[in-house]
Amino acid sequence: MRKSYIYALLVGIMVAWGLNVTALKILVEHFSPVTLTALRIFTAGVVVLLFLWGIGRLGKVGWKEAKQIGLAAMFSVVAHHFFLAVGLTRTTAVNAGLVLGMVPLVTALLAMVFLGQRPTMFRLLGIALGFFGVMFVVANGNGGLGHLSVGDVYVFLAVLAQGISFIMIKKATVDARVMTGWMLIFGSLWLFVLGLVLEPRGLSSLKEGTPLLWTIFLASAVVATALGHMFYNQAVQHLGPAESAVFINLNPFFSLLGAHWLLDEPVSWAQGLGFVLIVAGVVLGSGGMDDVSARFRRTNVATRGGRKAGMW
Template identity: 85%
Template sequence: MKRSFIYVLLVGIMVAWGLNVTALKVLVEHFSPVALTALRILTAGLVVLLFLWGIGKLQKVSWNEAKQIGLAALFSVVAHHFFLALGIARTTAVNAGLVLGLVPLVTALLAIVFLGQRPTLFRLLGIALGFFGVVFVVASGDGGLGHLSIGDVYVFLAVLAQGISFIMIKKATVEARLMTGWMLVFGSLWLFVLSLVLEPSGLSSLKEGTLPLWMIFLASAVVATALGHMFYNQAVQHLGPAESAVFINLNPFFSLLGAHWLLGEPISPMQLAGFLFIVVGVMFGSGGMDDVIARFRRAKAVEGGRKAGM
């Protein structure tokens, strides 16, 4: 798979993920969050497995691979989507989208710790700027930092869980698309159990959906969750977690636009400032600036070699 195609694919995934925050905000206002998430993830997992079966890529997995899938599913599916559903129900779509913009920074920090990537000055500066941007976001809410929204905390926990899962996916020996399908199915079963415990009437709330709501549900489950996670995880195995995560800086941008245009949520100057800090932090923290500097040095070295050969 060519890098240019992967880059275009990642941009498309970010559009879907950014707008998915708005879609989830609409859905959790009508359905119980955990029950809804369990059904959405199960639908996505079945779509991925059906897709792989259709192209002849649905294969058996070994016991060791099943353990890798199960452990990654606890973070990528259960923890991430559980906290995301709870968080979106308790904060605005704008705030949720901006906090989700921390995924690249958290992934870069975890890659430093668990994959041995060198913690350059730009990466450390990026991590600091990204977290500072989130401070701007939550400070602009009701009550400021003294009354931090529990929804913002839940969304950050979802970010942390997803960052951990990217490291696991990079280390896994299972093909990314196959791993995604089984992770979604296994994770959804755990989410159904959580739903029965936390939301006794959660499944019954799903009976009250209208046709427009179920259309939004299918778009979220199939496009954003099934196809989005399948191809993103494949990009992680091709490019690595840090480089793939660079593109997630587009996620809060599309989340902002979706929440503003579709839900009418206002965008404050503080939130815009926070967004800018997060974007700059992503570029630094995920290694974007390191790559630019490395290319510049290589170009200077080639130019110097040409001059020396004259």
């Protein structure tokens, strides 16, 4: 699979995930958050497995693969979504957005530790620019930066859990798409149990759904969660966790567009500046400049070699 195609696919996924923030904001105002998340992720898992069955890629999973899937699901689905849900109840959206913007940085650091990847100057600069871009985007909302709270710690644990899951996906021997489907199913069941404990009236809140709300729910579950996670995890196996995670910096920008377009929320000049920094961070952090630099060096070496050969 060509890198240019994977990059375009990742941008599309970030559009879906960014708009999904607006969709979830609408949904959690009408349903219990943890119960809703469990149902949404379960629906996404079913869609992924049906898709793989339809294209003939849903093979048998052995015990070794099942252990990889179960362990990754505990981090990617259960821990990430649980800590994020709890954290958002105890901190501001601005602080949560800032902490979530650390996903690429945390993932890159974990890749250095567990995968032995050596970050280049361009990638480090890209991660830094993307991080500061996220700061510009989220720090200019109505809430301001605020102070560190217990909720911020929970959101950071969600970031850490997601970063760890990316490392596991990269090292797994099972196909990323198959792994995604079973992770979503396994994780949603655990979240459902947590929902029963934390939200005794969670299931009854589902009765308040309208056709419009369920349409938004299906769009979130199928497009953002099912297809988005399936293809993102496939990109992780092709590009690596650090390079793929850099694109997550695009999420705040598309979240802003969704909020402005669907909820009529204003977008400031500072948030536009943040987007410029984010794009620069993606270009550098994705490894694009490393490829250009490598080709430039190879061209110079070939040119010098040709000149030397011509001298003889």
